[in-house]
Amino acid sequence: MANGASGNLDYHRGYPAAYNFKKRVVVPAAGSKEICLNFTEQIIIESNESVDVLCWANNSENYTYPLPNHPRVAYPYALYPDMDCDETVYNVTDGGNVTDQHGNYALDEITGNITLIGTAFGGSMTNTSSYNITYMTRFDTFVSPLRVRKNEPITIKVTTSLINIFKRTFMPPVPLAEVQFEIERVVDSNGSVSYRDYLILDASDSFDPDDGSITEYRWAVWDNSLGIYYYNLTGMKARPVKLNLAAAHNIEIDLEVRDDTGMVSRLSQRSGNISIP
Numbered sequence: 001m002a003n004g005a006s007g008n009l010d011y012h013r014g015y016p017a018a019y020n021f022k023k024r025v026v027v028p029a030a031g032s033k034e035i036c037l038n039f040t041e042q043i044i045i046e047s048n049e050s051v052d053v054l055c056w057a058n059n060s061e062n063y064t065y066p067l068p069n070h071p072r073v074a075y076p077y078a079l080y081p082d083m084d085c086d087e088t089v090y091n092v093t094d095g096g097n098v099t100d101q102h103g104n105y106a107l108d109e110i111t112g113n114i115t116l117i118g119t120a121f122g123g124s125m126t127n128t129s130s131y132n133i134t135y136m137t138r139f140d141t142f143v144s145p146l147r148v149r150k151n152e153p154i155t156i157k158v159t160t161s162l163i164n165i166f167k168r169t170f171m172p173p174v175p176l177a178e179v180q181f182e183i184e185r186v187v188d189s190n191g192s193v194s195y196r197d198y199l200i201l202d203a204s205d206s207f208d209p210d211d212g213s214i215t216e217y218r219w220a221v222w223d224n225s226l227g228i229y230y231y232n233l234t235g236m237k238a239r240p241v242k243l244n245l246a247a248a249h250n251i252e253i254d255l256e257v258r259d260d261t262g263m264v265s266r267l268s269q270r271s272g273n274i275s276i277p
Helices: none
Strands: 002-004 033-035 042-051 063-066 084-091 105-107 113-116 131-140 178-187 193-202 214-223 226-234 251-259 264-266 274-276
Touching: none
Parallel strands: none
Antiparallel strands: 002 033, 042 131, 063 113, 084 131, 105 113, 178 193, 214 226, 214 251, 251 264, 251 274
């Protein structure tokens, strides 16, 4: 189950035990999804096959037979040491009665081979009967909880694929900015005339390289490390009226742009802030 940023849920049912490339959660560009892994605590797989006794020529001797469909063939011990498998042998010739394992056969839990005990060693199975064997395989999906101290790190591994499956390549917008110094004539209530300097912040040269469009322009301005605007001055061209150039010094200006796919880029992350001493 995947939870998108909009709150919508999309369900992915029938995931196999192994990763399938065709069944995956798609995360949109500049988006996110909360992924919930709803596994059961234990997976049980049932299967069966016939035991081939045709090659058991001497009924009195032990006979080892590699079971081709034993779960250990598909799940080797080296990779799945915690797999638990219960085997039951049925005598088909004797009406499907269960054959007692004790004294009749032995199973190798590492290789999955079965050894039929010959009559000389106390076994009662014969090479003239037909036998079936059933398997019940259990996988524990979660290990027992581990105690973790507060000062110990917790590592979580997530398998992801970073490939482009879009019809076109998505790239972040490129912020370009320039600062224009302007002078305005100010007349007060007494008719006195003065002149005041001010700034015009211009981002009209910014562009989106993936043939999209820029939808937002946000400016940040600092006066001697004091934030006057923090990406809340908007517009392709903007005038920072709160900035008093007569008293300001060590001015820093940054520009943040967002395109039509939601990708964001800042001038400070590319060429650096604009500095005015």
